[in-house]
Amino acid sequence: MTIENIIWFIPLAPILAFFLIVLLTNRTKWLSHTIAILAALISAALTFYVIYDVASEGHLAEQVIISMLKWFPTGDSWFTISVLVDPLTLATLFFVSITILMIFIYSVGYHNFGAPKGDHDRPGLQPHGATLTDAHGHKHRVMSIEPMYSRFFAFFGLFAFGMYLLVTTGNLLILFVGWEIMGLCSYLLIGFWYAKPSARAAAIKAFLTTRIADVLMLLGIAYLYFATGTLNFHEIFVPEVLEQLALEPALNGFLGLSIAGLIGILIIFGTIGKSAQFPLHVWLPDAMEGPTPVSAMIHAATMVSAGVYLVIRFFPLLSAGWEGHGLTPPMTLMAFIGAFTAILSATIAIAQNDVKRVLAYSTISQLGFMIAALGIGGYVAATFHLVTHAFFKALLFLGSGSVIHGVEHGVFHTGEHLDPQDMYNMGGLRRKMPITFWTFLIGGFALAGFPILTAGFWSKDEILAEAYFHSHWPIFITLAVAALITAFYTMRQITLTFLGEPRTKAADHAHESHWTMTLPLVILAVFSLAVGWLGIPEEFPLLGGLLPNLAHEVGGALPEPPEAIPFSVWPLLTSLVVSLGGLTLGWLVYRNVKAGQPDPLAKPLGPLWTVLKNKYYFDELYDFLFIRPAHWMAEDFAIWMDENVIDGILHGIASIGPALGSFFRNYIDKPIVNGFGDWIADTTRKIGVGLRVIQTGRVQQYMVMALVSLVAFGIIFYLLLVQ
């Protein structure tokens, strides 16, 4: 079988798993997860086979394109379904397939496979635990299995399908299909515990926020189609087409943009929604309402990565007309949005106490790094950071899930009522959960950019180097500060969670998770370190050139592969200082936090702390600016319009009929028609009455009258005729 055909099977395996579970095995839990994991394994194996095959033939930079099905017509041409493989596809498939497989395996343990059914568990709610009676008659509470276990794996299959479809396709419209399938899956999975009102609200928020962006993107797709007559990447990303798009003004000079500029901005909006960038970042933290593997799936393996993948894929169009200096409007937008989001959400992360929310804001911030990097032309740096981030963020989320699990276990044991996700209820977990601790430490250090060892260092350094080399100082400084804050809140998280002494009894009774959860952690930890070593710049002191710089090969996906930027010591020094400095500061501030003590930063930051804690009040602001007016428009204005104005006019017209009728009746019918008739009758009667006087019945009188009449007629006759 050729490589071209194998690619088709990568997305096929998980969708098959989805249908198998839904239709056949939804009542057999072990079979459902076996099928799902098997599908993820097949996809991963095929991915690696493709990577191996392409790499061994040494044509990593060449594109392999297959068009297959005519999907639907648009006037005189057809949309086709195709696959495309280039270095960017391979790099994305690489991290997607591994993280998805790990998350699938982890979910088995996370949903307490093998545990008994809960006492009062219902579908649509989190499992609440079961009571077991041991041989001695002692009752104790343990965790219970998820009631909708099979459904979870079915949705995951669909989710994975969406992502694989998006990555392997060579057509923007199919990409959009995968994109929306993931949107649906995020809705279903964030709202997985649908009986919980907060989960339900978060699901709708996620779907609608991303949908706003998707529709703008859809307009971009429509425009692109009309401008080029195709949505196939290999037909759009050719220099002649791009040049044309960059020169022609859009829509009679709308905002002074070129066609490429306007399409690019519309497409970037898609990414702003999907990758939770300012101003549409509000959905991602709420998405934590879903089960933790879902967070890992959304934050690392699939959805938000898809957003960044889209702009990287479209970089040739976004940068059309860019000669290496003076950014194009779409690039400027990306640089600004990315850098702003990076620092905005990094600051929010400082003040969050929920172990998953900190990670959520760190995701938003790291995605900002990537988008800013792409905005200043750092194609390779953005891709590299996308890959490394996926590994360490998947690791961190799964690690946090393991931590929560451990604390929940303690909660069942002690019977305390506390939030198992609040870091202030933790502490000292390093001794109870050593594997989770060490892997989380690796993930956290990678996020903070701990030098040399971790992957995050290399990719973040690459971004800073790009900004430095191209002299984008505002971007460079913003990102450097954001990196410092990142290191700081990461160490805050590690310290509060794992170091020091336990602050609650539950934390004291936590214990290490099942191997199905820790094994994925270990594997992801290895990748969180080693992947970075594949992107060491050749000129790096001592280490450069020891390993091939594979990250740079990604540039081969562009029509004109970018040159590697020359090595400079200043960005390197900056990276070192911000990451080590941030980590040290975080440890110093938080190492001695005791139970019940407020956050050490709360006092010195004062009102600023409150603002950060409340996420700059974005939710409240949007509620005031958009949601309330929209409610008013729909519930008050539109309904009023419909019931009073439109139906009012209609009823008005309808009542014209009766009104007209009564007008005719009262003013025409009665006075004129009836009146005339009555007048005739009346007059006749009056004449009759008048004449009655002479009808006396006496013959003599009649004779007199006859005689008088005769004389009178005779005189008239004589006068008229004889004269």
Next chain:
Amino acid sequence: MESLINPLTLVTFFPLVGVLIIAFLKQEQKNAARWIALIVSLITFGISLWVLAQFDSANTDLQMVVNIPWIQVAGWNITYYLGVDGLSILLLLLTTFLTPISILSTWTAVEDRVKDFMMFFLLLEVGMLGVFLAQDLFLFYIFWEFTLVPMYFLIGIWGGQRRMYAAIKFFLYTMAGSILMLLAILWLGINQGTFSLPELTAQGGIAANLQIWLFLAFAAAFAIKVPMWPLHSWLPDAHVEAPTAGSVILAGILLKLGTYGFLRFNLGLFPEASVQLAPWVAGLAVIGILYGAMVSYAQKDVKKLVAYSSVSHLGFVMLGLFALNAQGIEGGILQMINHGLSTGALFLIVGMIYERRHTRDMDAFGGLWKIMPVYAVLTLIVSLSSMGLPGLNGFVGEFTILLGAWGAGQDGGALGSVWFAALAALGVIMAAVYILFMFQKLFLGPVTKEENRTLKDINWREIATLVPLIILIFWIGLYPKPFFDLMSPTVGNLVATLQSAAVAVLP
């Protein structure tokens, strides 16, 4: 000389066979009436498939034509003229497809005067098929008005509490629009010497300013039927009061009579006027999209919500048709089918819950997913289709329409501004809002009402009414090519006419 008995005559009048048989039943023989109506409508569907088998999609002319002189007095030249082409074949199939499904949905919902109900229902089918197939203006008008009568009785006899108000509003409103159309038809027939639509189209030659008036006269009838904003207010009342099967047919097919009328008569007969008025029609369509979506969101009654969503969805159809290019018109036709499937299914779904709880107030529900899982999943699929999720039918239609509208907004296009497409796209977002909130209120969250705990999940008969619709929802969403193939050549022909008209009219 064509014979009177041809496939189209057969398919149009076959339901009368059922009417005749049922007429001889006693009022108590309810099941017999149901079965006869179902079987007859299924055979009608079979005949329509036979029509499809004979249909040559590459041929842009009318096919299976029957054309016989009918009323020939005083210079009037009225013919019995039926024919089918790419514009109507899908609507013909949709009609024969939805009718048996609707009849099946009444099995337990209609217990009162079943015999009469079924007779009216089959008569209604005759009228609708006639509208889609008639090629003579006079014949068309007769069928058009004929559809009003059975629907009036369906609402007026088997409807809800305010059924008389709704039935009369429906009847008078649509009648009022039709009168103007009748005047235009008579004017055309007398001045142009023929009532035959193909002949009139071929003759052309109606002065541009006259075209505008005739266009408006036809549009009055069709716009009320669609219904276009602001002539839509009969629709929610009619829907809310109509029995479930009536709503399915009303939304699924009767509204398409209006959009089909625009497509067949306004675009075909008055191309110059269409080009000139396109931005106005499209403007009303966009207002309808947004307005319908907003009012939908504010509804508490789930059936009213679905009814207003029709105003929004048909706005999309109208926008597509008046983009006057191939993408727009093909998308518009496909979206007529899509709306018939999705909204038809939604009304069935609403009917199912109403039959169980006798309320449609969304606040009376919540957490039904747990209690009625099969029902919940099927509803989810239909809802997603209605809001245009890729992979399901609604997306293909909406996307093609947006493509068309965007294209028509470019230089040389009929609309002259991409804002039509941009604002319509806003409607896509709003559709997601009201549909998701509806789904949430019914199915998610905790079970708040005790009486909901004992609700039974849907039975096999109810599943059987939904599954054929859902199969088509997936089919069109995943592989719409066969559906486009049926209409493309004819639409191409129409677009060519419109383009030459545009060259003549536009500066």
